[in-house]
Amino acid sequence: MTRTVLSVTDLVAGYEPGVPIVRGASLTVREGEIVVVLGPNGAGKSSFIKAIAGLVPIFSGTVMLDDEEITKVPAHQLVRRGLAFVPQTENIFPLMSVEDNLKVAGGMLDRRDMTGRIEEMYGLFPDLRDKRRIAAGNLSGGQRQMVAVARALMVRPKLLVLDEPSAGLSPKFVSMVFHMLADIRKAGVTILLVEQNAKAALAIGDRACVLVEGRNAHEGRADALWDDPVVAELYLGRRHAAGPSASDKPMPEAQP
Ligand SMILES: Nc1ncnc2c1ncn2[C@@H]1O[C@H](COP(=O)(O)OP(=O)(O)O)[C@@H](O)[C@H]1O
Ligand SMILES: [Mg+2]
Numbered sequence: 001m002t003r004t005v006l007s008v009t010d011l012v013a014g015y016e017p018g019v020p021i022v023r024g025a026s027l028t029v030r031e032g033e034i035v036v037v038l039g040p041n042g043a044g045k046s047s048f049i050k051a052i053a054g055l056v057p058i059f060s061g062t063v064m065l066d067d068e069e070i071t072k073v074p075a076h077q078l079v080r081r082g083l084a085f086v087p088q089t090e091n092i093f094p095l096m097s098v099e100d101n102l103k104v105a106g107g108m109l110d111r112r113d114m115t116g117r118i119e120e121m122y123g124l125f126p127d128l129r130d131k132r133r134i135a136a137g138n139l140s141g142g143q144r145q146m147v148a149v150a151r152a153l154m155v156r157p158k159l160l161v162l163d164e165p166s167a168g169l170s171p172k173f174v175s176m177v178f179h180m181l182a183d184i185r186k187a188g189v190t191i192l193l194v195e196q197n198a199k200a201a202l203a204i205g206d207r208a209c210v211l212v213e214g215r216n217a218h219e220g221r222a223d224a225l226w227d228d229p230v231v232a233e234l235y236l237g238r239r240h241a242a243g244p245s246a247s248d249k250p251m252p253e254a255q256p
Helices: 045-052 075-081 098-105 111-124 126-130 141-153 171-186 198-204 222-227 229-235
Strands: 004-013 022-030 034-038 058-065 083-086 159-163 190-194 207-212 215-221
Touching: 004 045, 004 190, 022 034, 022 045, 022 190, 034 045, 034 171, 034 198, 045 058, 045 083, 045 159, 045 190, 075 083, 083 141, 098 111, 098 141, 111 126, 111 141, 126 141, 141 159, 141 171, 171 190, 171 198, 198 222, 207 222, 215 222, 222 229
Parallel strands: 022 215, 034 190, 034 207, 083 159, 159 190
Antiparallel strands: 004 022, 004 058, 207 215
């Protein structure tokens, strides 16, 4: 049986006491999986993964990382525990070079390990090697997301959590980001992902859950979810049997 990396049970979380935004959501992520959280705007997707990442107060429920409970562990300690979170925005230091971004992120590695890990990141993201002396803020949107993800991977997390990595990118870079996620999963990284771009996310995901008003409204295998007419019509903005609507962004090509 594959190891369960993340197990979230009946999570209730929000910004003010008595005002829950996440209202009893549950989720598991097994080793090597890509799990996608979908749902309409304002459903609480970002709040849900930020609560998991220690950035939004949890009122009740539990979060387990492997067999350690991390429900009350603050965000800055979670990196050390193996959970890396990539926020939707402000996820790089724009004025620092690409390489300095990686060095800061890998601050807790010893020098030898740091050098080796930076090399591994350049192996995974060859574009970044060429740009290593460039200020990260001067890269394309897609490359900036690579820097953000490489930063998160520096410390070899057990779980990589990302909030809408394709948001605001042009279609070409959207495709690049999804290819990148498929590649890093192949490299053995377990991924939890929030996405608006349902079609592309379900194409690379193993399982998905749809969050509505802070609760699980639907969940299942990613391919089955895309084919479920109720889910499609209600939550993914797609009329059943009509194929992707014009509002869908293009899907990345199938992985070899
Ligand atoms: N920092 C915050 N303080 C108070 N309320 C917030 C904050 N961030 C989000 N919310 C509220 O939480 C609800 C869910 O937001 P969010 O988790 O961002 O949804 P999603 O990511 O699914 O679009 C919204 O009603 C939003 O107004
Ligand atoms: Mg959001």
